[in-house]
Amino acid sequence: MNGHDVMSAQEVVLENADAVARHVAAFLLEKACEARRTFRIALSGGSTPKKLYTLMAAPSYASLFPWKKVQFFFGDDRFVPADSPDSNRGMAQDILFSKVKVPAANIHPMPDRGDPDEAARAYEAELKKVYGADRLMPNKPLFDMVLLGLGENGHTASLFPRQPVLEEKTRWVAPCVPDDAPHTRLTLTYPAIASSRYVLFLVTGTSKTEVLERVRAGDPAEPASRIRSDGQIEWIVDRQAAGQPQE
Ligand code: 6PG
Numbered sequence: 001m002n003g004h005d006v007m008s009a010q011e012v013v014l015e016n017a018d019a020v021a022r023h024v025a026a027f028l029l030e031k032a033c034e035a036r037r038t039f040r041i042a043l044s045g046g047s048t049p050k051k052l053y054t055l056m057a058a059p060s061y062a063s064l065f066p067w068k069k070v071q072f073f074f075g076d077d078r079f080v081p082a083d084s085p086d087s088n089r090g091m092a093q094d095i096l097f098s099k100v101k102v103p104a105a106n107i108h109p110m111p112d113r114g115d116p117d118e119a120a121r122a123y124e125a126e127l128k129k130v131y132g133a134d135r136l137m138p139n140k141p142l143f144d145m146v147l148l149g150l151g152e153n154g155h156t157a158s159l160f161p162r163q164p165v166l167e168e169k170t171r172w173v174a175p176c177v178p179d180d181a182p183h184t185r186l187t188l189t190y191p192a193i194a195s196s197r198y199v200l201f202l203v204t205g206t207s208k209t210e211v212l213e214r215v216r217a218g219d220p221a222e223p224a225s226r227i228r229s230d231g232q233i234e235w236i237v238d239r240q241a242a243g244q245p246q247e
Contacts, residue, residue, distance in 0.1 A: 006201075006225055007218045009233035013242045017204040020236050021051035024200060025061060028145065031198070032066050035144060039066070040130065042075040042188060044147040044157070045088025048202050050095055052147075057099040067102040071130065075146060076158035076187035077110040079119070079175070086183060087112065110186045116175035120186050124173040127192070136172070138230060142195035146188075146229075150203045153180055154211050154222030158187035165189060166223055190226060197231040204238040212241050 003009050014020050032039045043049065055061060074088055082090040089109040097107055108126060111119035128134050131142050148156045159166060160178035165187060168174050172192035176185045193199060201224075203212055215224045216235070227233065239246055 003232040003234070004230070005218075005228050006215055006233060006235075009201075009235055011216070011235040011237065011242075013244060014236070014238055015247065016238050016240070017048070017051055020202055020204055020238050021055050024052050024147070024202060024236055025055045027200070028056075029061070029065060031145060032070050033064075035066075035069060037069075038071055038130075039069055039144045040071045040073065040142065042073045042143050042146040042193075042196075043088070043092055044075050044149045044202065045077060045091065046149045046151075048149045048204055049147060050091065052202070053092060053096040057096050062100045065100070067100060067106070070102070071106050071108065072097075072102070073108045073127070073143070074110050075148060075193070076176075076185055077112065078158075078183040078185050079112055079116050080183055081112055082109070110173075116184050116186065120171070120173040120175050123186060124171060127172055136191060136195045140195075141197050141230060142172070142192060143197070145198045145200065146193050146196045148193075148199060148201045148224075148227065150201060150208055150211060150215065150224050151181075152207055152211055154215060154219075154224055155181075156201070156224040156227060157193065158185035159190070159223040159226075161221070161223055166226070190228065194228045194230055196229045199227060199229040199231070199233045201233070201235045201237075203235065203241045206240045208237075208241040209243045212237065213243065
């Protein structure tokens with residue numbers, strides 16, 4: 001049970017999506033407050049984390065959170081303007097950042113215009129600047145925490161099935177043009193996600209039950225199955241996603 005891969009990772013099954021958001025919010029607050037220096041987190045996109053970001057923006061939580069110490073990055077984003085309804089950056093800005101006292105310099109959105117490959121290299125350069133080296137080192141995590149979701153087709157971040165980015169071994173950020181989802185995307189690669197203290201998968205709802213089972217079994221056809229962390233991976237799921245009857 002080393003927790004470095006998706007099969008041996010710990011799984012926490014909670015009543016519902018609200019309980020998942022509360023659990024992750026509490027864990028994030030604990031770890032961010034514990035951190036002696038800067039705390040770097042990569043946010044996930046899509047719909048599942050919206051409850052978490054809404055909870056973090058609530059005054060009762062926001063007043064306790066060490067915003068000045070936390071650097072916010074993105075695990076992936078759709079290559080669309082921030083005012084697009086499909087922008088993860090735009091979503092996080094609307095639901096969270098616009099409502100809390102986070103220094104603007106602590107928010108690191110992925111570029112959303114120009115050439116996607118150059119944009120990915122620019123974001124990688126930004127990560128290398130805060131990391132302080134050009135190569136990822138085993139005992140020096142790039143991220144303290146990476147939040148991930150799980151798509152019904154087994155993708156996570158924007159690591160989509162059948163895409164060249166799945167074989168990326170050196171780049172930290174790369175473009176991805178999925179053949180089964182809209183928009184060109186930028187995504188952290190497996191090596192960048194692995195350079196982490198914690199990887200938290202947030203998975204809720206019955207639409208994820210089957211794919212969650214396949215990924216937990218390590219089905220190599222599912223991109224999420226290949227996620228690793230030098231630190232700890234945890235599955236934070238609700239009873240529906242876990243295929244357990246509601247109490
Ligand atoms: C994205 C996400 C993606 C997401 C899954 C699950 O930009 O789309 O980062 O990896 O986590 O698609 O999405 P839902 O939470 O909407 O089911």
